[in-house]
């Protein structure tokens with residue numbers, strides 16, 4: 001395989017990318033994990049690509065679409081950081097290093113734009129994706145829950161500035177534990193509020 005990674009252009013249509021997402025995320029649907037990627041339409045995808053760099057991996061030998069990944073440079077009160085999302089690899093060529101190649105390119109883009117760290121999330125039960133994040137140097141950072149999905153999300157962070165690996169590991173561990181406690185007390189896996197949270201909101205007169 002001769003993989004080339006480039007920014008999406010007219011050679012790849014939104015329809016082709018949508019098909020790739022549906023094929024790549026079929027394994028997640030089979031696991032009962034409803035990623036939003038499984039339900040993308042070409043219009044959704046084009047809308048979601050706003051403010052993102054959309055990378056595409058193609059096999060130069062066959063011309064086939066091999067994978068895709070998005071990166072967004074965010075400037076907010078936390079500074080400049082990168083949000084990595086929407087990685088999908090064609091099912092027949094998973095675990096061949098294409099995801100990691102796309103990742104290297106996303107990190108180059110994030111660094112070139114002055115990002116101090118990158119954030120990425122995935123489903124708690126998506127074992128291959130969790131393993132992939134760990135292999136690619138991400139640390140488990142937080143737990144979250146969204147109403148658009150039916151699972152708890154693991155949030156991963158990778159620092160791009162010089163740092164002590166030991167301190168980073170310790171910091172992420174403590175951050176994750178506090179975040180997981182807070183998230184589970186407030187939200188169910190499907191993003192709805194827990195009974196505990198509902199009681200709290202009632203007492204506060206919010207609900």
Ligand SMILES: CC(C)(COP(=O)(O)OP(=O)(O)OC[C@H]1O[C@@H](n2cnc3c(N)ncnc32)[C@H](O)[C@@H]1OP(=O)(O)O)[C@@H](O)C(=O)NCCC(=O)NCCS
Pocket residue numbers: 024025027028086087088089090093094095096097098099100101121122123126127128129131132133135
């Ligand atoms: C998860 C995904 C993006 C990984 O991309 P990839 O190109 O297949 O992975 P790479 O070849 O770059 O990396 C391989 C590493 O990822 C992990 N991994 C990938 N597939 C795995 C599997 N089926 N089981 C266990 N670990 C797996 C391992 O750490 C593996 O390293 P190893 O082979 O030395 O054990 C890809 O499999 C995919 O598209 N999955 C479905 C959609 C998805 O989950 N997207 C990510 C959502 S955030």
